[in-house]
Amino acid sequence: MSDSTENSAPSRTFRLLTLLGFLGALAFLSFGTYSGSPRWPLRSGIHYLVSLDPSSFSPGSSWDKAAQWGMSDWRYAGGTSLRVAYNRNRLNPSNHNDGKNAWIFTKQSNASWLGITFTHYRGNQMVDCDIWFNSKWRWIPYSTDPSLTHSGFDFRSVARHETGHALGLVHYGLELANMNPFYSDANIQHANGSGMMPHGDDKQGIRFLYPSKTISRNLMATCWSSPGSALGRTKRLNVAGSYLPGASIQVPVYLENQSNTSISGGTGGVRVGIYLSTNTKISIYDTRIAEYYFTRNWPAHSNGLYKFQARIPKGMAPGTYYVGAVFDSTQKVGEQFESDNAIRIGKIRVLPNLPDLQITALSTTAKVLLAGASASITTTLRNLGSVPAADSTTAVVLSKNSYISTADTLLGTFATGILGPGGIKTVQDSYRIPYCCATSPVQYLGVIADVERTLKESNEGNNTRSLAIPTRGFALNESRLEWEARFGRPARSLDEAQFSSLKASGATLCLVNPFRKGWTYILVLSGSQKTFVPDSYTFAGISLLGSLWTPLWVGRTDTEGKAYPVFNVFPFPQKSPLRFFIHSLWFDPSLRYAGPGTNGVGVRIRR
Structure with a gap:
């Protein structure tokens, strides 16, 4: 920050230069000086003589070195006659008219600035420039890498900025400069613009104030760009x-x-x-x-x-x-x-040269997903990789949240086929919405590419996509039974589950009839799919009731007319595959038999 007790109205001195380069860029450089462009006269070979307060800048300390570097960064700008020097004196830093230039750390708890320069000049000549650095902030002496964020403010760069004021330069925000009004990456006023050495704008300004006929050549590349406005940020x-x-x-x-x-x-x-x-x-x-x-x-x-x-x-x-x-x-x-x-x-x-499947589009013609009804769903996949993607499986699911995974309800799958680099495949198919789907203002259709993880991809994080959509629960007076389908589990579809007789596994069923809340049900087995017909499977199933194989196969529906029985399979000797169906038998609240349910679901047991 720069304050002036005399001739305080700053003016801008503009120097406009044009760059027409490879990309046709047009660049302007400008700098600002105080009114009348005051500068320090050369006395005893020195323009600006600083008194470093020993209580703030202990000789040989890192703060002492950073202060000296903050001054000398301007001296070594090149192409300038500027000479700066320092001594060590305890001065009154509040006396801004004694012709001595004090530097000191002082805690100003109510102030928002990092550093402040009290500039006093008459006409075109500098008289006194004291600089205070606010110790309420956390500082580091200097940064060895200005492209990184640091744990404290870079003192050297702030000292360089305040020295710029003391030498005659004012804030300027239209171009990248140490004289930008805000500290980089922070909403703090009055500090350097980039954390780097003086920029071209700064050097042009100091050469204007302290000219030299010496030719100086220097090119710089930086990771900062200009603020673009008077009070902008780099x-x-x-x-x-x-x-x-x-x-x-x-x-x-x-x-x-x-x-x-x-x-x-x-x-x-x-x-x-x-x-x-x-x-x-x-x-x-x-x-x-x-x-x-x-x-x-x-x-x-x-x-x-x-x-x-x-x-x-x-x-x-x-x-x-x-x-x-x-x-x-x-x-x-x-x-x-x-x-x-x-x-x-x-x-x-x-990334490695691998395929990369991405779900690029997901849509449905349905406005609301109705439980038990079919919905037309369209999925588009693309191979973003640079090599072909082998055939894989894509799963369509229904989820209660936008995080799509194999733990969601599986509606169906389809084969992706081989996709070359940049290859696109669109699949439109009809999928039944589960009977047990609840009414909700929002659930999520989801798609999972390469659900079996058979492909090694360059990016495994873009294989899913979701679409928010409302759902409406089952509303018919029908007693429906289905599996809670999950990919990779025995129940891989709503209508059938597959088990192995060699290992223990289980799957959950859902029984629903919204008009039969609190009714009693019994699940039974049959070799018949469409309608319940008692047979040898039925008697075998009855013998399993109450065992670990058939938890909750006798029970009552809840307040929504739903129940969730489980079918477990434990290892047992098996000579040939088994296929049978699970049906429901219903009893009203008075336990009068009301007949079988509307449908059955399939079970396959293989070795």
Whole structure:
């Protein structure tokens, strides 16, 4: 923050420069100074002399070093005559008119700023610039990686920002600069714009105030872009996601020519390379996946946000890679600083060359799903992978929530067939809604691709899809029986369950008649499917009543007219497959026999 006790109205000094590059970007650089563009006169070889309060900046401490670096970052901007220095004195930091420039940490609990500069100038000459840093905040001395989020505010970068005020620069938010009014990624006023060294806008401003005839060349790539408005925030550029080899990605990079001279473009000029790295350090020795040149020269102090297209090599091994850019990737330009040419933008995952089934669409012609009725359901699958997907099974389910899994009620399955890369298959079929489906304002139709998990896919997280839809319960005066079907369980359909005589397993049935609440039922076996006919299965079933094989086969329906008996199978010697049917017999509340139920459900037992 910058306060002035005299001539306090700031003005903006605009310097507009144009960059026409490979992508046709147009960039403007500007900076702001106080009214009259005041600056420090050169006295004894020094423009700005700082008094570091020893109680805040113990000699040799990390805070002391960070303070010195915050000042010298401006001195080494290049192409400027600026000279800064420091001494160690205990001054009155509240005296902003003594001609001495005190730096101190002070706790200002009610203040929202990180740092504040009390600027005093007369005409075009600076007189006094004290800087306070608010110790109520959590600080770190400096950041070694400004692209990361840290546990405290970067003191060096804030000191650099406040020094910019003390040297004559004011806040400016239209371009990326250390003089942006807000700290990066935080709603905190009066701090640096990027956490990095001075940007081209800052350097142009300091060169204007403290000019030099020295030519300075420096290019920078950064993961931050300009705020775009006077009170805007810098924007963190990023690239992320999972991609197959051969896929195209877009990599945003903010590039700056911080030089006070133009840099050559064209095929023989400066270039930018896009790289994949196995570690966080981006360099020209990493895997280059794209390189661009610029059709025109870069004017002095020009910049631009670029969005480069790059393609992941087809032979790229699966794994996690860091994506970054190197400005001047062919090292054409001899620069003041070479370490700021490379920047890490983000992190991606390269997937193995495998099929990838995705449910791209799910619909039904029904407005409401009616229990016992059929609904036409249409499913569309696509293989997003780069290799064919073998035949697999797709399941259609009904769920009480949007999380779709094999624990939901199975309505049916269909074969996907072989799908080539990019292949699409649409299946429309009719599925019966369970008799025991309850009335609800919302349940979910769901689809599960490769429900048997026979395919190894590059992304197993996109195999399901859901569709919210209301349901209406069974409303007929019919006594219906069905299995609670689940994929991978014995009851894999509503009408039949399959068991093995070699292992113990079980399945739940649902019995429903909304007009027979509290009625008594008995489940019996028969070799007849459509109607109950007593036979040898019936007598065998009666002998099992009350055993662990047939829990709840005698009981009463609940207040909804439903019951949930269970059929269990335990290992037993079996010579040939068995197939029979389960039926229901009904008794009214007075226990008078009312006849058999409307349907039976099938049972198969194999070895």
